[in-house]
Amino acid sequence: MNDRRTQILLSIIVCTWNPRFDYLEKVLSALRYQTLPYSFWELLIIDNASDTVLSSKLDLSWHPHQRQIREEQLGLTKARLRGIQLSRGEVLVFVDDDNILHENYLEIALKISKNYQMLGAWGGQIQLEFETSPPEWTKPYWSMLALRELERDLWSNFYNNGIVPCGAGLCVRHVVAKQYAELVRQCPQRANLDRRGNSLVSGGDDDLALTACDISLGTGAFCDLRLIHLIPPARLQEDYLLRLKEEMSYSECLLKSFREQFQFKPTWKSHKLLQFLRYLLMDKISRRFEKARRRGVARYEREREKLTPQRSSRKVNYNINYTIISK
Known part of the structure; x- marks a missing residue:
């Protein structure tokens, strides 16, 4: 058992609630064909009280270290904490149910963890893929949809420097994740920073990433870490963007x-x-x-x-x- 635990270097955590199955299949397909061998990482699917039990719909038999977990308490914080609790990797990678990782994402994330020991949380570039052509007027607001473009690698241990990675593809060291879980235990109101059902509250992932600075580590953003964020037509409606x-x-x-x-x-x-x-x-x-x-x-x-x-x-x-x- 100890040998197996040391072999798992990354824990990939996919928290999902009532996902679009065509999107989720793309997410899982991108994970299936990662260049990093399966022996180095585990896959945890956290079903956050979806109307349809996802374990009856998903076939993850292709991965030797996969688990599907049902979290009945609704809320992204609850799902994320469940993933943290059950994870075995030295680094946790949070993947949303509409994120398509580039094929070498996990390999590069692991290299960063070894080459940048001073960092506790990091992310990369995020490209938007629209299901339908977006109206031109929406372009100034694409940053709200997690568009992130980098000209160079960035890192720092300051709280207010704008180098805080967002939740899509967020990589955090296990020690940071454990400290974050303790912060939420001490102050349960922090769970209000995350989405619950149809809520669009967004801040829990920032709180998690900033926890790295709390324990004298830094945050970073790297050009070679790349993923695609799938954007359905509904997210381009003015009512949605205003909300x-x-x-x-x-x-x-x-x-x-x-x-x-x-x-x-x-x-x-x-x-x-x-x-x-x-x-x-x-x-x-x-x-x-x-x-x-x-x-x-x-x-x-x-x-x-x-x-x-x-x-x-x-x-x-x-x-x-x-x-x-x-x-």
């Missing part, structure tokens, strides 16, 4: 409330007059997205005492230059 913007704004405030590191001096954007002038210069679509952002902030203000009772009196700087990237 996503609102929930991401809410998530950003909530994440800052849990992390005292995000207490910086306000920038010029904090001045209400300049904010108002900036708003006047916006086109109609941009104004609608700005209103959605403000609704997210207002929602946090209404709910913060319930969500973060231990910090309810602390003022959050809503204009910190930090961006949550959604899935």
